[in-house]
Amino acid sequence: MAQIFIDAATRQNPFESSIGYVIRTDESVLEFGQYLGEMENHEAEWNGLIEALKQAVALNLTSVILKSDSKIVVDSINKNFVKNPKFKPYLKEYQQLEKQFDLLIIDWIPRDQNKHADHVARHYLKQQ
Template sequence: MATVYIDAATKQNPYFSVGAAVIKNDSETFEETYILGNIDNNEAEWATLLRTTERLVEFGITHAIIYTDSKIIVDTFIKNFVKDMRFKSYYNKVNELSKDFSLFLVSLIPREENKHADHLAKTRLYKESK
């Protein structure tokens, strides 16, 4: 089973966002960063979840727990309801991809326990913003 940590970082004025994932599967650990472009941080969190889920599919992973510090994302999966329609397409795509998983959970983690993914996202954002 894979344990996955995701986070996003965003620069303001103009918006520029980067996402990151730490994927731990058996004895392997993969660190991923994604340039997400000109979107706000909430959308960047969703884009990171989608890109990471796509990567899990590419890796052939079918059991995953994804940890995020985004309460909006976790609440959406708990309620099966998208409050902000900007995120509906992300939610639908992730749900569609997750149908091929035997286990797919999205769980809330405190920010202080998500430091590795946060650091990866902020480091890549800093590099891209130079």
Template sequence: MIEVYIDGATKGNPGPSGAGIFIKGIANPVLLSIPLGVMSNHEAEYQALLFALKYCLSHNYKVVSFRTDSQLVDRAIEKQFAKNKAYAPLLDEALQLIAQFDLFFMKWIPSSQNKVADELARKALQGGEK
């Protein structure tokens, strides 16, 4: 199974943001740092999820296990509900993408287990490219 680690980072809240995506379980692991522009830290977490979902679908990775250190995103996916209405459109987009997978899991992990994605997200804050 392909494992996808995601993280968002923000300087300030809101502030310049970035997404980090680390994909393993394939021949060549994927490391992505994506500058996102100005947004809140929670929006950056959702954007990391959306970029990773789209990347996996575009590469025909249909059986995936996502890992995030964002409890907000993990709970929203699990319950299919965003408490904050501002995040509802992001959640809806994510759920539509998730429906296209053959098998999808999301698991919350502590930040200490998400270091690669965190470093990639922080790199994106410094102008890292995908």
């Protein structure tokens, strides 16, 4: 079963964000990321989730444990509800992507267990 660690990095004045995610399988450890531009952190976390799942589909992964230190994203998915209307399209897109997996588990992890994805996200933020 593949493990995917996701994170976002954001700096303020003006808001600029990037994402990073690490996909670990029995065969490899793959790093991905991108600069998102002007975006607040929670929205960047949602973007990271969506991009990581799209990449997992592209890699033909069917069983995934996704790990994030974003309590808002993890709780929203587990409750199948978002309060902020800005995040509703992300939840809807997640629900569509979820159908492409045989097993998809979303798990919250403490920030100190997500250092690899954080490092990747910060790398892409520093590139700008």
